[in-house]
Amino acid sequence: MESGNGYEEPVDLRALDYVSSYDDHLMCPICRCPFIRPVRLQCDHVFCQKCLNTAMTTGLEVFTCPTCRAPPQDVFQNVPRILTNMCDEIRVRCPFVSEGCQEIVPRGHVQSHVDKYCGYKPIECPSPLCNKKIRRKDLPSDDRCLHELHVCSLCEAEITEQDYDEHVNELCPYLKMTCPDCLATMFRNALKEHIDVCPEAIHPCAASKYGCPVKIKRAALITHEKQCPLLMMSPYFEAQNSRLESLELKISHLQQRNEIFEEGLAKLQSTLMESPQTNNSSSDASDNQQPRDDRFSYQSNANTYLLSLHESLREEVARMSQAITDLDARASMTIMNECLRIKEDMAHTNAAVGSVRMQVQWLMNPRLHHGQRVASVRASGTGSSEQGSSNAVAPSPGLPSSGTVRARRLSDSGREGTKL
Ligand SMILES: [Zn+2]
Ligand SMILES: [Zn+2]
Ligand SMILES: [Zn+2]
Ligand SMILES: [Zn+2]
Ligand SMILES: [Zn+2]
Ligand SMILES: [Zn+2]
Ligand SMILES: [Zn+2]
Structure with a gap:
């Protein structure tokens, strides 16, 4: 049954109806179909x-890998054979399913099915006067x-002649047919309604x-259904059925959980x-002595x-508490020592502060005396000019005395520094 013209159109594999599910990894990222004659880029994307x-050829910019945007690279033809095989094993529907072909074949065989075996492929009418198409299986021998x-x-x-036999015997709506139940004769198109x-x-x-x-019979059935006890119970049965279904669902969930547990x-x-076998050699020995009572020995082992x-x-806890007590004692000792030292320091500081206060007071006192003396001298100076001239010399012996005071004070502060 070869067709008259030698040229066979290739089947468009992308337009096929893929019946079996396939892995996403077999799908070309560009056309979203299982790979058709796949090639590989350097970045291993196919x-x-x-x-x-x-x-x-169509991209405006420089071509990059459509998947990973890798820069331009070489194209390799050597894609793993298994990839091609897996793609060719995906099952597809014959492209002439609309003509009536129910065939489902592996994709690798669809071309040969269409070329050689598909009886539903439309081919040119053999008559040179006619340019219509005819299904291959309907092709007459002459x-x-x-x-x-x-x-x-x-x-x-x-x-048309090719459909005539089928029409007359099966499809014609005016075909006379008989009802199988009441044996009434009627047209084919009325029979469907009649059967109901x-x-x-x-x-x-x-x-x-x-x-x-x-x-x-239907007529008697109506009276039966009015008093059928089972039909009256049917709402109850429905409810029970739905309850059973939900319970079964629950049970299956529980079973799953139980399995996990x-x-x-x-x-x-x-x-x-x-763990006891590896860690505890003595219990291991007892295991060997009682090989019959495995379960018991396992339990005692575990115990x-x-x-x-x-x-x-x-023991660990006892050691820890001991260590904590030690640490506590040591800490309190340290704190006590530190306190003593700080107290001593405080005493020193207090003493130093006291001496400083005394010195300040001592310093303040002569200045106070001096101020009073100057004030009294001024008051007497307003009385007579002679006394004023003698007084002008009078403060001069006071100056060296204040200088000696300052020297003493400096030496005092030096002494305090050494004391501190
Ligand atoms: Zn593609
Ligand atoms: Zn890539
Ligand atoms: Zn077919
Ligand atoms: Zn024809
Ligand atoms: Zn007819
Ligand atoms: Zn009937
Ligand atoms: Zn009934």
């Missing part, structure tokens, strides 16, 4: 050859044109899903089993391990 070529119109004797519609209302048709009771065994418990047990752990922790 694209369809055609997509990459289009992207390289090169007759099947596009001549025939008129249906029943419905008077014009039907045929009084002779045998139907099950509406409560059949709840166990009502009644199957009778059990897993965790098993892990805990296994770690507990391992001894826990007890020893407890004991060591208790």
